[in-house]
Amino acid sequence: MFKIVHREEMSDGTVILNEIEALKIARKAKPGQFVILKANETGERIPLTMAETDPEKGTITIIYQVVGKSTALFKTLQVGDGYQDVIGPLGKPTHIQKLGKVVCVGGGTGIAVLHPITRALKEVGNHVICIIGARSKDLLILEDRMKAASHELLVCTDDGSYGHHGFVTDVLKEVLEREKIDQVVAIGPVPMMKFVSKMTKEYNVRTLVSLNPIMVDGTGMCGGCRVTVGGQTKFACVDGPEFDGHQVDYDELMLRLQAYCEDEKQCYEEFCIMDS
Amino acid sequence: MAEEATKTPKREKIPRQPMPEQEPKVRAKNFDEVPFGYSPETAMKEAERCLQCKKPSCVPGCPVGIDIPGFIKLIKEGEFTQSIRKLWEMNSLPAVCGRVCPQEIQCEGLCIVGKKGDPVAIGNLERFAADWERENGTGALPPKADPTGKKVAVVGSGPAGLTVAGDLIAKGHDVTVFEAFHKPGGVLLYGIPEFRLPKEIVAQEVNFLERLGVKVECNQVVGRTITVDELFEEGYDAVFVGVGAGLPTFLNVPGKNLIGIYSANEYLTRSNLMKAYRFPEYDTPIIRGKNVVTLGAGNVAMDSARTALRLGAEKSRIVYRRSRVEVPARSAEVHHAEEEGVEFFFLAAPTKFIGDDKGRVVGMECLKMELGEPDASGRRRPVAIDGSEFELECDLVIVAVGTGANPLLTRSTEGLELNKWGYIQVEEKTNKTTKKGVWAGGDIVTGSATVILAMGAGRIAANSIHDYLTWGW
Ligand SMILES: Cc1cc2nc3c(=O)[nH]c(=O)nc-3n(C[C@H](O)[C@H](O)[C@H](O)COP(=O)(O)OP(=O)(O)OC[C@H]3O[C@@H](n4cnc5c(N)ncnc54)[C@H](O)[C@@H]3O)c2cc1C
Ligand SMILES: Cc1cc2nc3c(=O)[nH]c(=O)nc-3n(C[C@H](O)[C@H](O)[C@H](O)COP(=O)(O)OP(=O)(O)OC[C@H]3O[C@@H](n4cnc5c(N)ncnc54)[C@H](O)[C@@H]3O)c2cc1C
Ligand code: SF4
Ligand code: SF4
Ligand code: FES
Numbered sequence: 001m002f003k004i005v006h007r008e009e010m011s012d013g014t015v016i017l018n019e020i021e022a023l024k025i026a027r028k029a030k031p032g033q034f035v036i037l038k039a040n041e042t043g044e045r046i047p048l049t050m051a052e053t054d055p056e057k058g059t060i061t062i063i064y065q066v067v068g069k070s071t072a073l074f075k076t077l078q079v080g081d082g083y084q085d086v087i088g089p090l091g092k093p094t095h096i097q098k099l100g101k102v103v104c105v106g107g108g109t110g111i112a113v114l115h116p117i118t119r120a121l122k123e124v125g126n127h128v129i130c131i132i133g134a135r136s137k138d139l140l141i142l143e144d145r146m147k148a149a150s151h152e153l154l155v156c157t158d159d160g161s162y163g164h165h166g167f168v169t170d171v172l173k174e175v176l177e178r179e180k181i182d183q184v185v186a187i188g189p190v191p192m193m194k195f196v197s198k199m200t201k202e203y204n205v206r207t208l209v210s211l212n213p214i215m216v217d218g219t220g221m222c223g224g225c226r227v228t229v230g231g232q233t234k235f236a237c238v239d240g241p242e243f244d245g246h247q248v249d250y251d252e253l254m255l256r257l258q259a260y261c262e263d264e265k266q267c268y269e270e271f272c273i274m275d276s
Numbered sequence: 277m278a279e280e281a282t283k284t285p286k287r288e289k290i291p292r293q294p295m296p297e298q299e300p301k302v303r304a305k306n307f308d309e310v311p312f313g314y315s316p317e318t319a320m321k322e323a324e325r326c327l328q329c330k331k332p333s334c335v336p337g338c339p340v341g342i343d344i345p346g347f348i349k350l351i352k353e354g355e356f357t358q359s360i361r362k363l364w365e366m367n368s369l370p371a372v373c374g375r376v377c378p379q380e381i382q383c384e385g386l387c388i389v390g391k392k393g394d395p396v397a398i399g400n401l402e403r404f405a406a407d408w409e410r411e412n413g414t415g416a417l418p419p420k421a422d423p424t425g426k427k428v429a430v431v432g433s434g435p436a437g438l439t440v441a442g443d444l445i446a447k448g449h450d451v452t453v454f455e456a457f458h459k460p461g462g463v464l465l466y467g468i469p470e471f472r473l474p475k476e477i478v479a480q481e482v483n484f485l486e487r488l489g490v491k492v493e494c495n496q497v498v499g500r501t502i503t504v505d506e507l508f509e510e511g512y513d514a515v516f517v518g519v520g521a522g523l524p525t526f527l528n529v530p531g532k533n534l535i536g537i538y539s540a541n542e543y544l545t546r547s548n549l550m551k552a553y554r555f556p557e558y559d560t561p562i563i564r565g566k567n568v569v570t571l572g573a574g575n576v577a578m579d580s581a582r583t584a585l586r587l588g589a590e591k592s593r594i595v596y597r598r599s600r601v602e603v604p605a606r607s608a609e610v611h612h613a614e615e616e617g618v619e620f621f622f623l624a625a626p627t628k629f630i631g632d633d634k635g636r637v638v639g640m641e642c643l644k645m646e647l648g649e650p651d652a653s654g655r656r657r658p659v660a661i662d663g664s665e666f667e668l669e670c671d672l673v674i675v676a677v678g679t680g681a682n683p684l685l686t687r688s689t690e691g692l693e694l695n696k697w698g699y700i701q702v703e704e705k706t707n708k709t710t711k712k713g714v715w716a717g718g719d720i721v722t723g724s725a726t727v728i729l730a731m732g733a734g735r736i737a738a739n740s741i742h743d744y745l746t747w748g749w
Contacts, residue, residue: 024501038458044550044559045458069559085458087495216550216560219456219497220682221522222542226533233526233533238684252533255635259535263561270556 001082002037005059011139015065015109016075017051023058025050025088031116032094032210032242035060036218038085039077044070047215047237049113050089051142060086063112063141069267090218091241094208096120099182103175104150105168105196106132107188111142113210114187119149121185127151129181131171133188137162169195176203183208186245190254197245207245211236213256228252292394293322300615304585307470307553310612316356319404323352326396329388334398337386339732342366344383344398351401360409363402364418368442369435369731371410371477372464374403376575377728378606410480417488421448426745429454429512431498431685434462435727436518436718438481439734440741441490447742451489452512454496457549462520464727466549467541469579471586472609475548499688504714514713514741517692517700518734521719523680527571531629536563536637540576540676547583565672567591569640571626572676573598574724578609580674581618592618595668597625597645597658623647623658627665629673639669679724689714699723706740707733712749715741 006019025035034049052061066075077083094117102121106114111132122128130150134140135158147153154171155163164171169192175181176199184207186196193209200207213225213236220238227236230247234240297303297311314322326348334344343362350359363370379385379399387395426449430437433455445451459465461478486492496502498519507515524539526532543562546552552562568584570577573596584592594613596603599622603610614620621642628641644664647656681698691711693701700716702709707717717733719725 024496028501042551042558073559085495087456087458087497087501089500090497216542216545217457219500219522220684221524222545223524223526223539224542226526228533252635256533256535258634259563260561263555267556267559267561 001084002086003082004077004079007077007079010063010141011065011134013066014139015063015112015141016071017061017063018074018077019052019054019059019061020083020086021058022060022086022088025086026053026058026060027055029053029060029089030093031096031120033089033091034218034241035062035086035088036090036215037062037074037083037087039070039073040084043073043084045085045087045216045218046070046074047090047212047218049210049241051112051115053116060088063109065109068264069271072268072271087218090237092239094120094185094242096124098125100126101129101179101181102126103129103131103172103181103184105172105184105186105188105192106130106146107168107192108134108139109141110188110192110210111146114185115142115145115149117185117187118146122149122151129175130154131156131168131175133157133168133171133192135159167195168192169199172196172199176200176205181205184245185209190250190257193245193248194250197248197250201246208242209245209248210241211243211248211253212241213253214259227256290321290325292325292397293318293400295397295400300612300617303471304582304616307586309474310471313407314400314404316354316404316408319351319401320354322397322401323348325389326352327388332388334383334387334396337383339382339726339728340366340735342383342402347405348396348398348401351405356405356408357413359405360413363405367402367728367731368439369481369727370402371406372435372473372481373728373731374399374401374406375473376468376606376726378726380607382728410477418446420446420488423450424448424745426450426513427452427511428741428745429507429515430518431504431515432456432462432518432520432718432720433460433482433492434518434520434718434730435464436520436730436734436737437462437516438485439731440516440518440715440717440738442485442488443735443738444741445485445488445490447738449742449745452491452493454498454502454507455492455494456497456519458494459549460492460494462518466545467576467579469544469548469583471582472579497684499685504685504689504692504711508713513745514715516734516737516741517685517709517714517716517720518718518730519682519685519720521679521681521699521724523682524675525678525680526675527626527677529626529628531631531637531640534629534631534637535635536565536671537629537673537675538563540570540572540580540674541679543580543674544576544583547587553583553587562587563672564588565670567670568593568672568674569668569670570594570674570676572596572678573603573605573620574676574678575605575609577674577676578605578613578618580676582609582613582616584672584674585616585618589672593621593668593670594618595621595624595626595642597623598655599623599647602655621668624666625658625660630667636671637673638671639667640673641665641667681720681723686720697723705736707737708740713744
């Protein structure tokens with residue numbers, strides 16, 4: 001069992017942080033990599049990015065949004081409980097290099113995924129501007145940590161309850177107009193990544209996105225995570241999860257994410273009934 | 277029956293004993309094993325049919341050289357415990373091999389009795405001996421050599437890896453198996469369905485090795501969690517790589533990424549390993565097509581098409597670009613599939629998948645084929661017939677047209693020479709790789725083959741590893 005040693009609820013209890021004992025993974029993991037977790041015998045294998053690792057303590061931290069049955073089940077796990085299986089580190093690490101000025105754009109729980117990458121980009125000497133957004137103030141996560149990990153933090157909310165009123169793309173546009181940017185990293189909901197990429201393409205700024213297709217094994221043996229990038233089929237779990245944002249077929253990804261909609265609803269509803 | 281009880285019929289007169297099995301209509305709706313297995317009486321009667329040849333022609337047909345007349349004689353005499361011990365001398369997974377070996381092209385294909393009639397049911401007998409031991413045996417462990425103090429890492433827990441582990445633990449080495457999935461067994465677990473190979477049997481085989489002292493560490497993706505070089509740094513003296521050939525192939529035709537197009541790997545893994553067939557009791561979902569097409573005609577395709585029936589398909593069809601004679605699956609599986617209602621479309625290949633506005637597959641366009649000149653594999657190459665397009669409706673497509681070498685481990689290991697398809701190069705007699713202290717075997721060397729060939733490769737590597745640990749490289 002992989003024990004939970006620390007747990008936090010954020011964003012009105014819709015986002016949960018777990019710090020988990022996983023020595024081997026903690027020592028090996030690099031920014032941008034993910035793990036697959038399975039709560040119990042009947043559980044599903046769920047991919048989540050490591051938001052933090054502590055090689056000394058031997059722990060990894062995941063931050064996830066409760067969206068369906070499996071994440072709702074994860075939410076019931078308390079400190080001292082654990083996951084039956086944690087597999088990783090999976091995926092290619094982010095290619096961290098000194099480029100100059102970098103903008104990191106994060107939306108929703110994508111901010112958690114973005115955090116270690118932002119920090120690493122700053123550590124190697126980039127000037128890092130961070131733009132994070134959420135639907136409203138209550139749903140915004142990791143503001144403090146993102147502030148510490150960057151040189152400049154810009155916040156926006158869809159409803160205007162905090163920071164700039166509007167989408168991250170609005171703020172990004174201002175930044176791109178204002179100065180020359182060497183790279184953008186965008187992680188968040190697929191539509192957000194799609195629109196960020198569309199915009200940065202106009203400004204001709206290299207853009208990295210992190211894709212989250214449905215996965216099973218995470219080692220390249222099922223092909224369930226396939227995405228089309230630059231007209232070619234790639235397996236996000238081994239070739240990614242990061243890709244050149246200008247090359248990704250986002251519409252296909254959005255459709256593929258809906259593959260189990262009906263089943264998931266059924267599973268979630270039954271779980272909620274049982275849980276209450 | 278009464279007649280048979282009074283006088284023993286002449287050996288030649290005993291027909292091959294049929295395997296009792298579930299009715300096709302019934303079994304096509306459940307995941308229980310199809311054949312029930314022989315009773316002791318039936319097994320002894322079948323064993324009677326073996327001529328106990330002095331120079332048995334069947335033995336060279338078995339890739340691990342089991343003493344076939346030997347184990348069959350012991351069944352005939354009712355010495356089941358002795359019989360299983362005879363099998364174990366050469367084969368550590370007889371319950372598995374008896375069920376899944378393509379006997380018709382191996383041992384049974386060469387049996388002399390088969391020249392004039394039906395060959396001796398070697399596979400069924402092997403299965404019987406193993407099942408009898410599992411159900412009635414003492415569970416006594418075979419003897420083990422004194423500890424040598426040498427540590428061996430086995431990467432992958434498929435039949436190749438399990439064989440290496442079993443052989444080396446018996447020789448006194450300290451063996452740890454590293455498996456990427458959360459459960460051990462390789463294809464035996466995630467690929468071959470419950471109705472053909474109950475997972476309980478795989479679990480018991482692994483448990484047997486664990487009782488012998490083999491350590492099994494799951495959730496270890498070698499190449500990611502730990503690398504081969506790090507295994508040496510951790511004090512392992514030798515490493516065996518048996519990671520299989522698990523990279524799925526998709527057909528490069530328009531629409532290949534529509535929802536409802538699975539690789540067989542994904543479909544079978546969801547169903548077998550994740551138990552999606554018991555959704556929502558188990559959390560992993562699977563698309564349950566009503567009108568299913570499986571592409572390909574190997575064992576993997578048969579397993580997929582038969583799984584689809586069990587998951588509620590009204591129609592389960594196999595589309596294969598060659599003809600019936602080229603079908604590579606075990607004949608028993610083709611027979612079972614047909615009995616259960618799987619339909620075959622020979623000499624046809626898809627050219628396009630058609631989707632609806634939600635991105636879900638609703639049909640496919642195919643071309644008819646004819647067989648032309650033989651290709652490199654010696655099989656006649658299918659050639660498309662111009663203008664022969666036709667459409668098939670379907671809401672689920674399972675692509676079972678073969679797999680390739682997964683580069684995850686090989687790319688992270690320096691000094692491991694690969695062939696042009698990405699499979700690991702080994703020295704034939706020893707299964708040594710080009711990297712010192714590293715052996716390989718099974719599908720990652722040969723490409724997709726069979727359980728027994730993977731085991732045979734494991735045996736060769738285990739012997740060579742033992743020599744190395746005793747004498748040096
Ligand atoms: C590499 C990677 C990293 C990720 N990192 C994070 C993270 O750090 N934080 C976070 O909140 N989420 C992350 N996700 C998404 C997360 O895996 C899904 O939200 C989760 O699987 C939903 O499971 P569920 O059963 O709770 O919801 P469900 O009801 O099953 O599904 C809700 C939606 O989640 C998606 N989904 C379902 N199953 C899977 C699966 N096995 N793999 C991927 N997506 C699935 C589908 O689009 C589905 O419609 C990541 C996904 C990937 C592939
Ligand atoms: C659906 C299906 C049906 C089949 N039916 C038959 C049949 O009826 N008869 C027959 O003889 N053969 C059959 N085969 C073929 C047979 O199963 C294989 O040839 C055999 O299993 C190969 O054994 P292996 O040990 O080389 O590899 P595998 O059984 O593939 O095992 C490899 C193991 O290594 C693990 N692994 C992979 N990469 C890593 C890594 N980086 N780190 C750690 N672990 C890793 C995998 O998860 C897996 O558990 C079938 C195959 C399939 C897919
Ligand atoms: S292991 Fe396979 S080939 Fe060998 S005797 Fe048994 S069934 Fe036949
Ligand atoms: S060839 Fe057939 S009859 Fe002869 S020993 Fe083998 S199984 Fe028996
Ligand atoms: S998750 Fe199976 S290949 Fe990527």
